[in-house]
Amino acid sequence: MSQEYCLVASGLQYDTLNNNYRQKNGRRLTMATGAPTYKIILCGEYGVGKSSLFRRFMNDTFSMEKGKKSTIGLDQASQSFQVGGEEVKLTLWDTGGMERMSFIGQSYYRGANAALLCYSINNKETFSILSQYILDIVMNAEGAKIFLCGNFADCEAEDRVNDADIENFTRECGNVLSGSYQVSCKDGTSVKDMFADMARVLHRENAKKMTLRKDLVIQPGVTPEDDDIHKKKCCTSS
Ligand SMILES: Nc1nc2c(ncn2[C@@H]2O[C@H](COP(=O)(O)OP(=O)(O)O)[C@@H](O)[C@H]2O)c(=O)[nH]1
Numbered sequence: 385m386s387q388e389y390c391l392v393a394s395g396l397q398y399d400t401l402n403n404n405y406r407q408k409n410g411r412r413l414t415m416a417t418g419a420p421t422y423k424i425i426l427c428g429e430y431g432v433g434k435s436s437l438f439r440r441f442m443n444d445t446f447s448m449e450k451g452k453k454s455t456i457g458l459d460q461a462s463q464s465f466q467v468g469g470e471e472v473k474l475t476l477w478d479t480g481g482m483e484r485m486s487f488i489g490q491s492y493y494r495g496a497n498a499a500l501l502c503y504s505i506n507n508k509e510t511f512s513i514l515s516q517y518i519l520d521i522v523m524n525a526e527g528a529k530i531f532l533c534g535n536f537a538d539c540e541a542e543d544r545v546n547d548a549d550i551e552n553f554t555r556e557c558g559n560v561l562s563g564s565y566q567v568s569c570k571d572g573t574s575v576k577d578m579f580a581d582m583a584r585v586l587h588r589e590n591a592k593k594m595t596l597r598k599d600l601v602i603q604p605g606v607t608p609e610d611d612d613i614h615k616k617k618c619c620t621s622s
């Protein structure tokens with residue numbers, strides 16, 4: 385897996401649908417095409433292991449030190465994945481501890497393709513508060529897919545978040561979840577598989593959108609009558 389640290393140039397946003405960057409005023413730039421890139425934001429209470437997930441993602445390391453800043457001072461990192469023989473990039477964003485000040489700026493959410501909703505498996509409070517985070521995501525990151533991540537799978541606790549809790553929560557939030565994982569940042573269990581699965585889900589969803597777009601766009605100089613797709617639609621509907 386190749387590794388690259390990514391700084392998003394100020395004033396530019398990645399447009400996943402077109403695989404290039406556009407200025408925030410909406411004007412598309414012709415430069416910078418490449419592998420489709422999906423922005424994932426980490427959400428959840430302080431102490432659930434968001435920065436630990438970030439560190440596992442970035443360089444597959446773990447530290448017991450709480451609130452440890454990333455050594456290179458970046459809160460975004462990118463990794464490449466293969467999905468169906470295609471290169472896909474995930475860019476993971478960490479809050480950098482901002483959740484402690486109850487302030488996460490809108491730029492954190494802006495353009496997010498997915499949110500990874502983190503809780504600690506052995507701390508039910510961090511789980512029961514997640515509906516508030518879902519509200520924040522829905523309000524600030526329109527269209528972002530939401531994934532659930534229970535961390536601390538290596539720890540034993542009597543009152544663990546169990547499968548029934550997860551099922552109830554999934555039902556309560558109207559099945560908005562696109563995936564649910566249980567991982568341990570400490571021993572690394574399932575962390576890599578989780579990100580690979582997210583890459584798959586996000587890329588497949590995007591590929592579906594691209595196909596739909598192609599079907600709906602009428603090419604310049606091609607009248608709907610000439611166009612195969614439209615012909616087919618006309619023929620099947622008659
Ligand atoms: N045992 C165990 N400890 C963990 C795990 N993930 C994180 N921690 C520890 O939990 C504390 C909080 O983690 P951190 O990543 O700073 O949480 P954040 O506040 O959500 O960013 C740190 O001391 C980590 O070393 C895990 O899977 N198992």
Ligand SMILES: [Mg+2]
Nearest residue numbers: 434435480481
């Ligand atoms: Mg943190």
